[in-house]
Ligand SMILES: Cc1cc2nc3c(=O)[nH]c(=O)nc-3n(C[C@H](O)[C@H](O)[C@H](O)COP(=O)(O)OP(=O)(O)OC[C@H]3O[C@@H](n4cnc5c(N)ncnc54)[C@H](O)[C@@H]3O)c2cc1C
């Protein structure tokens with residue numbers, strides 16, 4: 001079996017987001033980059049499936065410029081066999097999806113695992129587009145994925161609960177917890193990641209259907225109004241008459 | 247030409263988030279001088295669908311097929327693709343949901359349409375470009391994104407646009423016959439497990455949320471009492487669902503559900519940046535925490551410093567008394 005895991009290179013979840021150039025550019029100064037948390041779940045489940053199924057290979061893929069390579073190496077350290085970097089700045093979901101679909105068409109993966117969304121663009125778009133471009137189903141958000149032969153049984157989150165479905169490989173899954181526990185790379189993993197193959201390929205096509213014109217920060221909170229612990233009725237009054245939310 | 251909006255229903259009733267999407271789509275139809283057509287593949291009956299006229303729809307296309315008892319992405323993409331073709335639509339509006347998360351990108355790819363998701367306000371349209379304000383960096387910022395493409399697709403975040411039943415239109419309900427492809431129904435539905443009778447968290451106007459400060463699942467009684475008093479949904483922080491104190495679908499934050507209710511009450515939650523990311527678009531946040539230095543007070547509008555086990559029952563009583 002061949003599994004592809006698509007990972008993003010995104011600011012650590014604790015990052016304070018700021019912009020430069022008159023709010024037109026994300027300020028990367030001092031920012032730590034990580035594998036997207038949802039992609040990390042996808043990777044973790046991919047590694048578990050690989051370990052459980054002899055003869056399985058797991059490839060990690062990122063569409064990004066050279067600065068994403070340390071993040072890709074982390075995926076190799078965690079357990080991916082090899083990696084592909086498509087050398088382009090990922091600014092548009094359609095563009096990224098076309099790149100991933102082109103590789104996937106050539107390589108014929110049985111299973112494509114992604115995160116439910118990237119935590120920078122929060123698009124939730126790329127998996128659905130890739131699936132459509134390959135004419136296979138997209139299942140999202142996936143909380144549980146078990147394989148028996150070529151049949152997958154999946155738990156998918158829905159409003160207020162979850163549903164269980166079955167489908168056959170190949171398909172694209174957008175993953176979230178609790179599909180697997182994040183894998184912490186071992187020392188041996190980190191050492192071996194240095195020698196695993198990280199292939200760089202050039203993008204094809206190049207059409208984009210969206211572009212960001214500017215950014216904006218949410219309005220700052222005006223500060224918390226504290227109510228004495230023995231006066232909960234005062235909070236009720238404020239919510240009613242001042243905030244008008246009840 | 248018309249603007250299309252996709253409708254979802256729950257036990258026959260149209261979801262509030264779908265009504266918000268209709269109001270948003272109606273504003274866009276008016277801005278572009280076209281009519282609004284709604285599409286339903288769910289269980290809402292003709293009468294209910296005709297009621298969408300009040301929200302601005304001139305026409306509702308209803309798809310009925312026994313294979314649509316539970317909806318999945320592929321058949322719904324086919325439905326909308328054919329509705330777009332029939333109506334000559336240039337713009338399709340969705341409310342974000344567990345279904346449309348897969349449908350909107352799939353439809354966009356099939357039509358090669360420009361797509362903006364997580365949109366927080368009615369987009370601006372000028373000529374052939376649409377500019378959407380999107381929530382990005384998990385609630386920490388917004389982008390103004392220009393969307394091109396012959397057809398454009400947007401998905402609206404909850405509570406972004408108010409549902410308004412004052413459009414004064416009458417909607418005609420028509421059947422839409424769809425040619426499904428063989429591969430549309432490859433997903434086999436096995437079972438659905440759903441909290442019944444409760445307020446659905448993503449749709450809730452008020453959310454009462456508990457964190458690790460509540461010490462254990464046995465202490466959730468007071469959270470449920472408060473929620474019941476307010477007609478609220480219950481939620482929790484990530485460690486609480488990781489510890490299996492509460493079901494996973496209640497977990498709010500960066501890696502969980504993003505909520506945007508009118509009122510979010512955080513009890514015994516420290517306010518880690520990853521938790522706040524999922525609640526920051528709430529209108530009003532109330533924090534109850536014994537630690538005055540807890541970061542949740544930075545995100546909150548109102549706060550009570552103290553022991554939740556004493557405060558919450560009193561607060562519930564005060565809400566009851568004020569009814
Ligand atoms: C990549 C990543 C993603 C994450 N995603 C999420 C996410 O989506 N959602 C999420 O919630 N977390 C997420 N986390 C975890 C997050 O960092 C915090 O660990 C978590 O939110 C803390 O949960 P908590 O507030 O319930 O617990 P704690 O941080 O332990 O806080 C408990 C609070 O309860 C208070 N308390 C204790 N006793 C009482 C009492 N008697 N009365 C009142 N207050 C009391 C304490 O003062 C404390 O502030 C993520 C972390 C990472 C690294």
Ligand SMILES: Nc1ncnc2c1ncn2[C@@H]1O[C@H](COP(=O)(O)O)[C@@H](O)[C@H]1O
Nearest residue numbers: 006063090114115117118123124125126
């Ligand atoms: N630049 C990229 N490189 C590789 N995978 C990506 C990239 N962007 C998005 N993805 C994958 O698509 C998923 C959804 O991303 P998004 O549509 O941006 O929310 C992510 O969780 C990744 O698995």
